[in-house]
Amino acid sequence: MIKHFLSLERKQYFRSSYWQKNIALNILLVFFALYMIGIFVFFGVFMYKILTKLFPEQDPFIVANTFIFYWIIAELFIRFFFQKLPVMSAKPLLTLPVKRSSIVNFILGKSALSFFNFLPLFLTVPFSVSLLNNGYSASVVLTWLATMVLITFIANFLNFILEAFSAELDIPFLPLLIVGGGLFALNYFGIISFSEIVSQGILAITENPVYILVLIALLIGLYFYNFKLLKDKLYLDASLQSKVKEVNASDLSWTNRFGDIAPFMQLDLKLIWRNKRTKSMAFLMVIGLLYGLFFYPQPIYRDMTFMFAFIGIFSTGFFLINFGQFIPAWDSGYYKMLMSQNIKYEQYLRSKWILMTMSVVVMFVLGIPYVYFGYKILIAHAAAAVYNIGVNTHVIMWGGSFNRKKIDLDKKAAFNYQGTGAVQWLIGIPLMLVPMAIFGLLDWLIGFEVAVAVLVLAGGLGILLHKPLMKGITQKYLDSKYKMIAAFGKDS
């Protein structure tokens, strides 16, 4: 049985059109994985030395254990956004003579082989070796290593439980944010020192390995809880099908002032508001808006003028980048219909352009309070906003004409971060780095005023040339029409 499952898995992986079309992306992800492994190995090898340098009076082993609480929280966050349980692929198996429990065991067992579960080993194994070299007893080190492996698997299965419960929510990452943030805050402000508790627990285990049974029991408990959750869900009417929701209609007649593109704008707004995937994206705009608060309160960054442009582009263009890079894939589900309808492609694209432009303006206006950190920041943000409207909107729409990947809007948001998360940020880089480089260079060579003027000029030029640019972009879309229809018709 397992043999069959494994061969299905292998075929699903290598035969998906996503794999074949995105070799470059896969290579990039492999590099990213290697990079992460490299960092982990580096820290694993040198952590002992680093800790002795930083905390000369303390035992490095004990210091390392106090970090494990933070590690667990971070791991849960990372897993939540990047690791998913592939429940959907089980649907065709349901009617076959395969026991439900073996399907569930397979899905859960497979998750244990995830990259996320091996990554920590690249840190913990070298660290253990350096502990042994520094005279720690083998039994302590090996127990510690086993404990870390168990913690990894506990995080693995705990994550799926968290996902199962938050998948039904409109903002799936909110519970994790509140719980994770709450624990962190309690710890940070010294109300309850979780890092101390975790550290004490691990030290207790290393002193008396019998306590490791507690972790094993916890792991088994989590596994069976997952087993139960998943087994109940493996019915067509439970998790494999989306829930029916009452319609929330809102009045969008204000878009009528945009004339012939009003129908498309209404469609886009409904698209954003009524699909989980797009809705979480809209909520993420808040993070984009508050992004500057990570930097500006620290005086170091306030002196780095080139950062102003970067933060300005990012915070005013957050929606633009996240929404824009998936044009026209948002409409992939019904692209054939649009193409057989009496629409002018230019109107279709202009509606998206206006939506992105409005978002930039709104984000800029909401970001005006940043003036508190200095008037230069506001000026730089304004220039960045103009650049976003004039240049980045057109660039990202032009890039969209190369879009060949279908987006399944009906899928739960929780199953949808995978595959897009890393890509999303990679595509964003050129859009943000180019203006940042221009701005930074001019600011350094000539001065702040010139740098601002050049960004505004570039943006202004883009706005002036909007009509011809759109014409070119529209032509690009029309040229790849058949390819897009064919690609959007395929399941990834």
Next chain:
Amino acid sequence: MIYTKDISKSYNGVQVLKIDELEIPKGQSFGLVGNNGAGKTTYFSLLLDLINPSTGTITNNSVVVSQSEDWKPFTSAFIDETFLIGYLTPEEYFYFIGDLRGQNKADVDRLTAKFEDFFNGEIIGKKKYLRDLSKGNQKKAGIVAALIGNPDVIILDEPFANLDPTTQIRLKQILKDLAEKQGVTVLVSSHDLMHVTDVCERIVVLEKGEVVKDLETNPTTLKELEAHFAKSAVTVSEEEE
């Protein structure tokens, strides 16, 4: 109205459709039958310029469909549920299509009101998104949406599949009326020989991408079609032996 000349479509050197000449006059109800893979959907997709022909052209009301988009205002289609926008309610979807076809809300309401019994009270005013409707109800919504804006050419791929018997009978009446009373050119494909002979004045049989029969419908047509498809079933079983 629709003139097909020397059209062919190949994928990686395998020909899936080849029609030398086919003319469909205005106001004709035209039926396309054939087994799976015969090329019915390919032909409709070419007609809607959703795929690029390998050779040849299709002319719709003297517009070459792969060269100009001017055929779109008077042509409408429902091929499959990917023509629906899942996150809209049926009403919103109808209004959206109406907007694209220059019809205001009142026009659309007037049209959909005529289909009240076709909808059987399960489509309008239910506060449900299209993605949450059953397959049959999705199909009903898609078919009616294809009628919005008084098109001259209506293309429906497998309109009878997934519908309940009552609705099938109502749909047949609707399609007949369109061709006979309003002069609309109706193109349907179907696997159900009985339905297609009931509705269509003319039936073309496709086999492996080529036209093998072109019949004016008369009382014996159904028998003839059944004989044709039974024959190919017999030849297949003989080959297997």
